[in-house]
Amino acid sequence: MTAYLKLDHIDKVFTRGAATTEVLKEINLTIEKGEYVSIIGHSGCGKSTLLNIIAGLTNATTGGVLLENREVNSPGPDRAVVFQNHSLLPWLTVYENVRLGVDKVFAKTKKRAERDAWVMHNLNLVQMAHAKDKRPSEISGGMKQRVGIARALAMEPKVLLLDEPFGALDALTRAHLQDSVMALHQKLGNTILMITHDVDEAVLLSDRIVMMTNGPSARIGEVLEVPLARRRKRLELATNATYLKCRQRVLEFLYERHRFVEAA
Amino acid sequence: MNMPAAKIEIEIATPAASAAAVVAMTPKRPPRTQAYARLARETAVRVIPPLVVIALLTLIWELICRRAGSALPPPSKVFKDTKELILDPFFDHGGIDKGLFWHLSASLQRVAFGYSLSAIAGIGLGVLVGQSVWAMRGLDPLFQVLRTIPPLAWLPLSLAAFRDGQPSAIFVIFITSIWPIIINTAVGIRNIPQDYRNVAAVVQLNPLEFFAKIMIPAAAPYIFTGLRIGIGLSWLAIIAAEMLIGGVGIGFFIWDAWNSSHISEIILALFYVGIVGFVLDRLIAGLGKFVTGGTAQN
Numbered sequence: 271m272t273a274y275l276k277l278d279h280i281d282k283v284f285t286r287g288a289a290t291t292e293v294l295k296e297i298n299l300t301i302e303k304g305e306y307v308s309i310i311g312h313s314g315c316g317k318s319t320l321l322n323i324i325a326g327l328t329n330a331t332t333g334g335v336l337l338e339n340r341e342v343n344s345p346g347p348d349r350a351v352v353f354q355n356h357s358l359l360p361w362l363t364v365y366e367n368v369r370l371g372v373d374k375v376f377a378k379t380k381k382r383a384e385r386d387a388w389v390m391h392n393l394n395l396v397q398m399a400h401a402k403d404k405r406p407s408e409i410s411g412g413m414k415q416r417v418g419i420a421r422a423l424a425m426e427p428k429v430l431l432l433d434e435p436f437g438a439l440d441a442l443t444r445a446h447l448q449d450s451v452m453a454l455h456q457k458l459g460n461t462i463l464m465i466t467h468d469v470d471e472a473v474l475l476s477d478r479i480v481m482m483t484n485g486p487s488a489r490i491g492e493v494l495e496v497p498l499a500r501r502r503k504r505l506e507l508a509t510n511a512t513y514l515k516c517r518q519r520v521l522e523f524l525y526e527r528h529r530f531v532e533a534a
Numbered sequence: 535m536n537m538p539a540a541k542i543e544i545e546i547a548t549p550a551a552s553a554a555a556v557v558a559m560t561p562k563r564p565p566r567t568q569a570y571a572r573l574a575r576e577t578a579v580r581v582i583p584p585l586v587v588i589a590l591l592t593l594i595w596e597l598i599c600r601r602a603g604s605a606l607p608p609p610s611k612v613f614k615d616t617k618e619l620i621l622d623p624f625f626d627h628g629g630i631d632k633g634l635f636w637h638l639s640a641s642l643q644r645v646a647f648g649y650s651l652s653a654i655a656g657i658g659l660g661v662l663v664g665q666s667v668w669a670m671r672g673l674d675p676l677f678q679v680l681r682t683i684p685p686l687a688w689l690p691l692s693l694a695a696f697r698d699g700q701p702s703a704i705f706v707i708f709i710t711s712i713w714p715i716i717i718n719t720a721v722g723i724r725n726i727p728q729d730y731r732n733v734a735a736v737v738q739l740n741p742l743e744f745f746a747k748i749m750i751p752a753a754a755p756y757i758f759t760g761l762r763i764g765i766g767l768s769w770l771a772i773i774a775a776e777m778l779i780g781g782v783g784i785g786f787f788i789w790d791a792w793n794s795s796h797i798s799e800i801i802l803a804l805f806y807v808g809i810v811g812f813v814l815d816r817l818i819a820g821l822g823k824f825v826t827g828g829t830a831q832n
Contacts, residue, residue: 325732325736326735327732327735327736344735345732345735345736345738346736346738347736347737347738349736350736351732351736353729353732353733355729357727357729357730357732357733359730359733359748359751359752361751361752361754361826361827370737370747371736371737374737374738374739374743375737405827425736425737
């Protein structure tokens, strides 16, 4: 097993004045190239903090992140993030939002015309080329998230980080986008790490599901392999025994062994 | 149950499409006169009420002031006295005996100069205070005290420093209009959502690119609020400052008219001051709308 992305003994402690809160404890995880891994856990368990550490937006207190055996501790386009609330810049058009990253990442390697073609290629991948001159306020939530995905993909990241990418969308749009992401993963073979709190989403999309215990001091409780063949079809899986068993495992973990106490 | 329904739709689809094409072929132009009528009505709704109010107020003013021995002239007398000034704003008899255009333009030049300086310095300082916690801790208390000093209180000091009316007036405009620009810019910078900073970090923008591509556009609505308050304050300050420094300028024109008891000229000048102030405010507001492209934070 080749470790493409490696989380090595990550601890995270937040300090405010005299009070310290240990958020993450002893996180160890290796992800292979091309793998789709989901991290699931109740809200407040520190899964977003973990993603921020991998993205380099926050630093781990101890331990580190290795990407292709090199430590990474600052943000960069090799770990592009699709943010939960899309985070498109409202004063730029759809095209310009994607172009911002492309101009920066391929400043030396691609010519102007090539960068333009690359932006359009990525907008086409998420079927948003038709809206290239619209501003984020003029398109729907699902479309914004598509553009967010295009922006991240266009940076050709080694690992694509998805931070609850479909959390703010309605159920129908969400299903549609999940299918799109699955198709993209199939086509491009990206390594993807996704934060989610949706059990069905995790089982449907992932090769492995990382289940986190409740915080404080959240740790990895269990890692579940999802042995379902690609390409997966939502409707067929609804009655698939393996799918249901995986789903059952995750549900048991979340609602029996690690119930969210505060939610009760 | 669904299948037959879908089938029916498919069968119907073709004739419906051709029917639509037929409809599109017939030129069915919306009546132009109707559009013009609507436009005229919309304009009338906006223009008529203020006109009615102005007419009414003028009438009341006329009735109150037309009696013999009233201290202020009625509108009819104002018009009669200032007819020459209104009809020929461009005369120049040397010294300060010039048309109103020259007075207004002298005042506007001072404002343009002082305000430009304060916009540049204000945005710069605002960015500094908004971005750096230490700059804020050090400078903010100072700003909060200085901004409460009335514009004219600065004038004697600046006259002492510059020994000349012109730079003193410009300094008064600068020091009056800079505070709202600094404070609003700083608030705008501080309110840049963390998401935008994260995006910039992932894309690895350098500080200069971050300033130009994220910071300024994100804070633009706030900056323009500050600029708009600033232009209003500079126009307030210049009139008062000019009354004291003398020379050509609408402020001194008013003071001069008062000294020669030309009350009608004062009223005319006030009218112009109001209009110019209004236009300046609209100008900055329009510029703000143009620059931010009407994209508020969504």
